[in-house]
Amino acid sequence: MPSQNDDPGSQWGSRPPSPPDIEQAIDRLKSLFLGGGSGKDSGRSLGGLLTAAILLLIVVSVWSAYYTVPSDSVAVVQRFGMYLKEVPPGLHFRLPLGIDNTTIVPVKRQLKQEFGFVTPGARDPGQGTREGGRETQMVTGDLNAALVEWVVQYRISDPVKFLFEVREPAETLRYVSESVMREVVGDRTVDEVITIGRQEIEIEALVKMQELSTKYVMGISIDQVQLKNINPPRPVQESFNEVNQAQQSKEKLINEARREYNKVIPLAEGEKDQRIREADGYRLKRINEAEGDALRFNALFTEYQKAPEVTRRRIYIETMQDVMPNIDSKVLMDNAGAGLLPLLSLDGKKERQQ
Template identity: 80%
Template sequence: MPSDSVAVVQRFGRYVGEVPPGLHFKIPFSVDTVTIVPVKRQLKQEFGFTTPGASDPYQGSRQRDGTRETEMVTGDLNAALVEWVIQYRISDPRKFLFEVREPSETLRYASESVMREVVGDRTVDEVITVGRQEIESEALTKMQALTVKYALGISIDQVQLKNINPPKPVQASFNEVNQAQQEKEKLINEARRDYNKVIPLAEGEKDQRIREADGYRLKRINEAEGDAARFRALYAEYLKAPDVTRRRIYIETMQDVMPLIRSTVIVDGNLSGILPLMNLTPGLGAPQ
């Protein structure tokens, strides 16, 4: 007996108990019958397709049921071809063998019923694109509830959607619509990228200009206030001694202006004419 299985023993057809892996004995001559149940092995059922070489006859879709199982109507009255897989374990061998006739087949019918219900509550766009995870989660919850209600002795571990496509007659048109939507999303993302690139740059330049303007404003205000304060101080000194202040201002002004003059000419006020012969330019050895 495999290590992942238990043996269910029946004596004269009546359930006796479960025997774990190991060395055991049974009464011969058809008194005891043993059924091996893989309780630790994860089993699966496939809907809409079949894995080649599967030993479980209920694992994949039968030839006549493969297309029928996948054809579903969505909540907005569109058609979709839905393929999915359920993974489960046998949690109670006694219930699995004796409570329900053909529990694996019953599980297939219950799974198909639940999936049609869940898909029928959603639009075709949700089924094909954004609603896959919600469909898997809701279908898992409903299937687990049904297995408990029907006493199948089965524990469902996972529901996984596979391929979801529109019917073949409209598949080309649907693909064109999807391509258009993808192109739309692409353009929107590119526009958002450019927006996020340009707007922060413009905001930064705006803030920089504002700071520069504030700095220039403060500079001009401080300069104006300094000039005003200096003028008021000078005016106060002027009121005390007007002649001395005027002369001091004149001398200070000449000290600032005279170094900028390249040539200097001294003229006697009594002369009536000037002979421009003497070179008094500084740096040529002539006196100033």
């Protein structure tokens, strides 16, 4: 039997001797964990192992107490499962050994959910639990079928509500998006959904998705709803393409006719305006000339009334000065004479000399 000082329980008094089978079991356990040592050496080995385990636990605890929050995220800290606080980006400390639990929430990152297709490498929460083929099958307001693919882009506006108010918020958002899109598409005809109504559908779906997200307190802000491919079902896709081609041909002919119309009509209107302006200009010219002539005549008539004989003679002389240079043959006659007066034609001589 070992001495009383070597027995770990000697400080509480001596203990009764153990049966041989219990002592053998204790020796086997010591040999298994301590490599076959016994007595004082075995106690020292057990103490060293316990010290190493404690040091390792301390190192692991200190190492796990520090954590880093990315620049586009915040950390939600829970202490014993209860919400404690939000932590901004950077290096932070928490209580180890599961006392404090942190969840990283990317509040500044734009997330998206794809419906009907999957972009390679894209992280779409909840995509793995849904069937893309079924969620795109919709019925329009005129009871036609259409395959609608769309994308919802959103941000996490309130991390606390996102984590604790709704269970599986990403999956809930998918249900909300699908429900709203079916409602909006069901209010329109298939032609509106495929052609002219895409923008209206996106705007209305965005508003209704945001209203439901606010109502359910999901902590999500919807940024954009974007429609992608919208096609008819495969059995009628060929016929639909033929109808679509016919409509495109119709639009093409209409656009060509409008182009010719815009080419001819503005030119004719321009010529019409030009003729009208020319006529207006000619009218104003004739009116101004007539008014000027009338004013000139009135002025002459006023002067004539002051000295009729002088004015008459001056007008006669000025008129003869304008007329005589244009006459080649000149004949001067005397009223009192009996015959013609010969006149030397100097103008003809000058012309022959030239």
